[in-house]
Amino acid sequence: MPHEYLLKPDPHDARLSTSVTGIDHTGKPVDTRVVTEKALTLYLNSQEVVTMMTIGDHPDLLAVGYLKNQNMLKPDDVITGIDYDDDLEVVVVRTERETNYEEKLKKKVRTSGCAQGTIFGDVMESFDTIDLPKAELKTSWLYSLTKAINTTPSLYLEAGAIHGCVLCEQDKPLAYMEDVGRHNAVDKIAGWMTLNDIIADDKSFYTTGRLTSEMVIKTVMMGIPILVSRSGFTAWGVELAQRAGLTLIGRARGKRFVALSGSERIVFDMNPDDMDDEPKRASRKGREGDE
Structure with missing residues (x-):
């Protein structure tokens, strides 16, 4: 029985991918699904903050999560409204x-995230004050999680x-x-x-992506004590995880x-x-990996 997510x-959302006709390696015509990518400009009250490239689903969650992870929404801030205009992409x-x-x-810094992720200089000031909870991760949980996640119907498998x-x-x-950028999915x-x-x-x-500095920073900013990936690490990502006391697990495939x-914590x-x-991952209709 498939796992029930919240x-x-x-x-199958037609807004999130589209069919494009091309040719394959033999020169034969082929139809393939590709994900959509659109601009979304975020305002906090009357101030423009950033324009992001995104697949376009859940703009309200993306906006609030971005502001939260950039430390622009404080814990005691009260959100009075979230307005989205699809035509204006705002x-x-x-x-x-x-x-x-x-x-x-003015202090934003480009990071290695896809679609031009950004962090701001003073985020690190908050990063160093966060005390992550003890928690624990049983290896039996980890094995169950990776199996459930890797068999979930997704845009990754579709396009x-x-x-x-x-x-x-x-x-x-x-x-x-x-999302097209892992930082958007986190947000x-x-x-x-x-x-x-x-x-x-x-x-x-x-x-599903690399364990970069940005992934570590966002996970710590969210107060989550454990970060897992089927992909690998960057040196700064590891250094920041050790500095914050974050459990950082990579290359999680099968056992x-x-x-x-x-x-x-393990x-x-x-x-x-x-x-x-781990068996071979479910077919993505001949596409190469995107990790």
Whole structure:
């Protein structure tokens, strides 16, 4: 029986992918699905903050999560409204508190995330004050999670060229979001957590993409103590994870994984010899990997 998510991708949403005709390696005509990509300009009250490239689903979650992870929405901020105009490709988040981030917006720094992800200089000041919860991750949970996530119908399996992120609790994936940039997928989950008052203390976070500095920073900013990926690491991502006390697990495929930070949270409750190696991932209709 498929796992029931609280929030998950809809690979059959016609707005999120389109069919394009081309030729294959033999010169024969071929139809293939490709994901859509559109601009979304975010305003906080009356101030323009950023224009993002996104697949266009859940603009409200993306907007709130972006502002939260950039430390532009404070814990005590009250959101009074979120307005989205599809024709103008604009989303406006309104708060009770008057905001003015003109100086902060001058300090933005390009990161390695797809679609020109950005962080701001003073985010690191908040990063260093966050005390992540103890929590734990049983290896049996990890094995169950990777199996459930990798067999979930998704835009990745339908069209490729996309990243996925999943919020998990013990052995259950709760919320699964995808986007052309992994940072957008993270922000959509952060927005969902914020708007639904989801506690982060007992959660773990899974991403299909690399464990970069940006992924580590966003996970810590969300207060989640465990970050897992089927992909690899960057040196700065590892350094920041160790600095924050984040459990960082990469190359999680089948019964194999590597932890480079926070290994004290891992509980080895299952013998990996009792696990089968990961089978070949479900077909993506001949497309190459996008990780």
